[in-house]
Amino acid sequence: xxxxxxxxxxxxxxxxxxxxxxxxxxxxxxxxxxxxxxxxxxxxxxxxxxxxxxxxxxxxxxxxxxxxxxxxxxxxxxxxxxxxxxxxxxxxxxxxxxxxxxxxxxxxxxxxxxxxxxxxxxxxxxxxxxxxxxxxxxxxxxxxxxxxxxxxxxxxxxxxxxxxxxxxxxxxxxxxxxxxxxxxxxxxxxxxxxxxxxxxxxxxxxxxxxxxxxxxxxxxxxxxxxxxxx
Amino acid sequence: xxxxxxxxxxxxxxxxxxxxxxxxxxxxxxxxxxxxxxxxxxxxxxxxxxxxxxxxxxxxxxxxxxxxxxxxxxxxxxxxxxxxxxxxxxxxxxxxxxxxxxxxxxxxxxxxxxxxxxxxxxxxxxxxxxxxxxxxxxxxxxxxxxxxxxxxxxxxxxxxxxxxxxxxxxxxxxxxxxxxxxxxxxxxxxxxxxxxxxxxxxxxxxxxxxxxxxxxxxxxxxxxxxxxxxxxxxxxxxxxxxxxxxxxxxxxxxxxxxxxxxxxxxxxxxxxxxxxxxxxxxxxxxxxxxxxxxxxxxxxxxxxx
Numbered sequence: 001x002x003x004x005x006x007x008x009x010x011x012x013x014x015x016x017x018x019x020x021x022x023x024x025x026x027x028x029x030x031x032x033x034x035x036x037x038x039x040x041x042x043x044x045x046x047x048x049x050x051x052x053x054x055x056x057x058x059x060x061x062x063x064x065x066x067x068x069x070x071x072x073x074x075x076x077x078x079x080x081x082x083x084x085x086x087x088x089x090x091x092x093x094x095x096x097x098x099x100x101x102x103x104x105x106x107x108x109x110x111x112x113x114x115x116x117x118x119x120x121x122x123x124x125x126x127x128x129x130x131x132x133x134x135x136x137x138x139x140x141x142x143x144x145x146x147x148x149x150x151x152x153x154x155x156x157x158x159x160x161x162x163x164x165x166x167x168x169x170x171x172x173x174x175x176x177x178x179x180x181x182x183x184x185x186x187x188x189x190x191x192x193x194x195x196x197x198x199x200x201x202x203x204x205x206x207x208x209x210x211x212x213x214x215x216x217x218x219x220x221x222x223x224x225x226x227x228x229x230x
Numbered sequence: 231x232x233x234x235x236x237x238x239x240x241x242x243x244x245x246x247x248x249x250x251x252x253x254x255x256x257x258x259x260x261x262x263x264x265x266x267x268x269x270x271x272x273x274x275x276x277x278x279x280x281x282x283x284x285x286x287x288x289x290x291x292x293x294x295x296x297x298x299x300x301x302x303x304x305x306x307x308x309x310x311x312x313x314x315x316x317x318x319x320x321x322x323x324x325x326x327x328x329x330x331x332x333x334x335x336x337x338x339x340x341x342x343x344x345x346x347x348x349x350x351x352x353x354x355x356x357x358x359x360x361x362x363x364x365x366x367x368x369x370x371x372x373x374x375x376x377x378x379x380x381x382x383x384x385x386x387x388x389x390x391x392x393x394x395x396x397x398x399x400x401x402x403x404x405x406x407x408x409x410x411x412x413x414x415x416x417x418x419x420x421x422x423x424x425x426x427x428x429x430x431x432x433x434x435x436x437x438x439x440x441x442x443x444x445x446x447x448x449x450x451x452x453x454x455x456x457x458x459x460x461x462x463x464x465x466x467x468x469x470x471x472x473x474x475x476x477x478x479x480x481x482x483x484x485x486x487x488x489x490x491x492x493x494x495x496x497x498x499x500x501x502x503x504x505x506x507x508x509x510x511x512x513x514x515x516x517x518x519x520x521x522x523x524x525x526x527x528x529x530x531x532x533x534x535x
Contacts, residue, residue: 006298051424059425060427084336090343171535224306224310
């Protein structure tokens with residue numbers, strides 16, 4: 001959306017440019033981002049409380065607890081409460097995902113996010129910059145190839161979290177889905193691992209938000225990013 | 231006037247976008263192409279007879295290379311604030327953090343999930359049947375009693391008391407239930423906690439029993455109460471499902487006391503807590519006064535798998 005770049009001037013009529021700003025995040029994207037962030041938080045917290053009821057992936061007898069997750073990092077207080085949160089916020093989580101993907105596809109805005117083969121050559125220079133002190137490659141669009149890769153992957157993980165969740169929730173009605181995942185046990189395991197993969201993204205995402213500063217953060221609130229790199 | 235002279239000022243025109251530069255270069259190298267001259271360079275060329283003469287536009291030389299739309303600082307601030315305010319609907323989710331609203335909202339959310347579950351439920355769709363080799367050994371089949379492991383039912387006197395919207399209410403003996411066609415299947419038993427076992431269950435189809443007692447199958451629910459004061463309810467679609475059993479056998483042996491003897495429900499399309507043990511009383515009804523032991527504490531009312 002490089003055409004949505006404006007120059008901010010000091011006063012009306014004067015041509016002195018103070019800053020440039022780019023409109024990076026249309027309203028549907030911002031709404032879905034924040035509603036999804038809240039619902040993801042609730043889904044993870046209540047999911048961990050649900051997991052506490054049977055913190056294992058093996059047999060019930062003899063049960064070997066895998067991870068006795070502390071209650072203070074969980075939402076819902078007890079299994080029934082956690083299920084209420086989980087089964088309520090899953091609809092918000094799904095709705096934000098469906099609206100987001102639908103908007104991206106129909107508006108064509110997905111081009112800003114979707115990682116394609118054209119982004120492959122830019123991956124290595126960006127990896128060198130992020131992890132090996134390489135020089136910063138020129139940026140001509142809102143997201144660099146690694147960002148696109150991360151966002152594209154996490155959208156896929158979001159879809160996977162819903163599909164694995166459906167297989168755990170309704171292993172009979174969606175028995176085809178459960179079968180694809182290797183059965184009910186594996187569906188539950190994939191659901192759990194998908195959560196950790198998403199949390200891995202969130203961890204990296206939050207670090208990048210901190211590193212990229214205030215203007216970048218504000219862009220997800222107002223849509224406008226001051227001083228874009230392109 | 232050579233083509234080069236024409237192109238030089240063109241490049242400094244404010245609306246000359248960077249993308250046009252290569253075209254301009256190309257044009258300069260091929261000045262003799264009449265079509266190109268007409269379309270791309272006509273305004274600055276001497277007027278051809280058929281073209282309305284247009285004087286060359288005055289050339290403004292500006293310091294900026296690309297002209298962007300401009301916006302004043304004040305207006306940018308206003309636009310930003312307006313865009314920020316448009317996110318206000320997200321704050322509605324904050325209602326879940328208000329103690330006064332929380333319980334009601336979560337109850338509504340769970341009810342919506344139950345409604346969706348009932349819509350997703352396919353009446354004829356069967357739960358997966360497993361091979362004998364996949365069975366969980368009987369001694370590893372967990373026993374979940376909610377208070378006592380054996381309410382001490384006296385088998386000789388036991389009957390199932392049937393009432394509600396049925397043509398033939400009354401007390402039914404185990405022999406009467408066992409006289410119905412016997413079904414056996416290896417199905418997955420899933421607990422709300424997340425564990426599951428594959429067990430072998432035998433008994434009469436609940437739907438066969440319902441036709442025996444002349445139940446009104448247009449009624450919405452079936453409720454059961456148990457010898458240990460446990461109670462449950464089922465939606466009629468699940469009660470009529472071909473795999474829903476009045477179960478009196480597990481692993482081809484009579485039901486043991488710990489597993490709910492003499493009669494329990496086996497419902498492969500429902501979560502474990504729906505599959506009540508020690509059945510004592512059954513009612514067909516349209517109105518639920520209570521839903522179930524766990525449901526009335528906040529668990530899902532439908533919980534179909």
